[in-house]
Amino acid sequence: MTPDLSIEIAGMKFNNPILTASGTCGYGEELADVFDLSHIGGIVTKSITVKPREGHPPPRTAETDSGMLNAIGLANVGVDRFIAEKLRFLEKFDTRVIVNVAGSTTQEYVDICSRLADYPRADMVELNFSCPNVQHGMAVATNPSLAENTVKEVTRVFSRPVIAKLSPNVTDITEIARACENGGASALSLINTLVGMAVDIETFRPRLTNNTGGLSGPAIKPVALAMVHKVYKAVRIPLIGIGGISNYRDVVEFFLCGARAVQIGTALFVQPDTPIQIIKDLKNYLSKNKFKNINEIVGQLRIY
Numbered sequence: 001m002t003p004d005l006s007i008e009i010a011g012m013k014f015n016n017p018i019l020t021a022s023g024t025c026g027y028g029e030e031l032a033d034v035f036d037l038s039h040i041g042g043i044v045t046k047s048i049t050v051k052p053r054e055g056h057p058p059p060r061t062a063e064t065d066s067g068m069l070n071a072i073g074l075a076n077v078g079v080d081r082f083i084a085e086k087l088r089f090l091e092k093f094d095t096r097v098i099v100n101v102a103g104s105t106t107q108e109y110v111d112i113c114s115r116l117a118d119y120p121r122a123d124m125v126e127l128n129f130s131c132p133n134v135q136h137g138m139a140v141a142t143n144p145s146l147a148e149n150t151v152k153e154v155t156r157v158f159s160r161p162v163i164a165k166l167s168p169n170v171t172d173i174t175e176i177a178r179a180c181e182n183g184g185a186s187a188l189s190l191i192n193t194l195v196g197m198a199v200d201i202e203t204f205r206p207r208l209t210n211n212t213g214g215l216s217g218p219a220i221k222p223v224a225l226a227m228v229h230k231v232y233k234a235v236r237i238p239l240i241g242i243g244g245i246s247n248y249r250d251v252v253e254f255f256l257c258g259a260r261a262v263q264i265g266t267a268l269f270v271q272p273d274t275p276i277q278i279i280k281d282l283k284n285y286l287s288k289n290k291f292k293n294i295n296e297i298v299g300q301l302r303i304y
Contacts, residue, residue, distance in 0.1 A: 003286035004293040005279065007041070007260055009238045010161035010186035012123060014041040014096055014261065017294055018251070018275045018282075021242055021265030022047055022100035022126065022165075023072065025272075027086035028093075034272045039279065042096030044189075044263060045086065047128050049102050050111055052078035062198045062207040067217025067244070068266055069196050071210035074102050079112050083119060091121045098163065102128040106150045114157040126163040126189060127154065129176075141167035141192075144179035151183030161186035163240065166231075168194055168220075173227050174234040181235045189240035189263065190231060191224045217266040218244040225257050232258025232299055246274060248281035255294060256301040 005016035019042040025031045028043045037043055055075025062069045077086065082099075090097045099122045103109040109127060116122040129140040129147055140147050147164065155162055164180035166173055168191040177188055193214025198207040206212070224243025232239055241259030245251060246267040254262050267274040291297060 001287075001292065003283055003291060005283060005286075007294055009240075009260060010124075012096065012161055015039075015094070016041040016279055016282075017255075017261035018279050019096075019098070019240070019261055019263045020044055020268065020275065021263035022128065023070075024265040024268045027082070028090050029086075031268070031272060032093075035276050036093070037090075038094040040095055040275045041261060042098055042123075043090065043093075044098045044126055045082070045090075045100050046076050047074050047100045047102040048076055048079050048082050048112060049074060050079060050108050052076065052081065056208075056210045058209065060208055060210065060213070062213070064196070064198055064215065064217075065219065067215055067219035068269070069198055069208060069213035069215055070193070071208045071213035073210065079115050083115065087119060087121060096123045097121055098124045098126050100126045100128050100165070106146070106153055109150055110153050110157055113154045113162075117158045117160075120160075122160070124161040124163055124186075125154070125158055126165050127151065128165050128192075129167065129180075141176065142170050144175050147176055148179040148183035151180050151185045155184040163187045163189050165192055166190040166227075167192050168223055168227055174231055177231045177235050181237050185237060187238040187240060187260075188231065188235065189242055191220070191227050191243050194220055194223065216243070218246060220244050221250065221253075225253055228254060228259050229257040229301060245278075246270070248278050248285055251278055251282055252285060252297065255297045256299070258299045258301075260294070260298055 022044045055073030164185045196215035221244030238260040240261045241254035242263040
């Protein structure tokens, strides 16, 4: 029997549980030259703000052991151009389009999502509550009441599923997770990057102009798995796992810890067609172990 890779999140069906992570493939055009975007479950766009942003000056990425640092600074085309150009491009693919939204105030999140509400192919929004590389970027991520209120206000103007993206740079991630659930979030994605730094010993300067950046890649996978498992036990809404995923084994680990879908990020810089290989290998794994679908392994971690 061929395993069924389709999943459902907040009543919305996905062809498979493999998505891209925000900020790692722009608005999909780059990856579309490598493989058909219809073959993956969904694409999460680069963060969108009210107005265009140039972001931080280079260098704004740096390779590290088992990962990379980035401090892009939410560079993006702004919501108007996104709707006119980028969303139009994505509409032609049979994949879910999840628009990552960033703001410095609750009203900015509301304004962007209100605009997107008029465009059905913006299937979901993912509220970026966790960017560590911009001023005020962590304000919502670390404040439960602000996070809850922001989700609540967004759901008033955007009727389709709302995802909150959580930061690991907090004392207790379950507190923020519960607040987002109480505010009406349909799902949670976690984790975003960890704050880190790299130093050039010749110039005595940080390797990023922002001084610090977000650490991603295989180095953060153990942290991500622990947080997904912790949040899985604390909320009832679906989880989307992120952090250091580069092969099907990583994906299965996230499923066992409670994720229902995953996002591939840093691995795309190494091997752009990673999602396609993962889908193939994941299907083989399920078939070999006689699992009919993803639901049979979600949250099935056998803890001691």
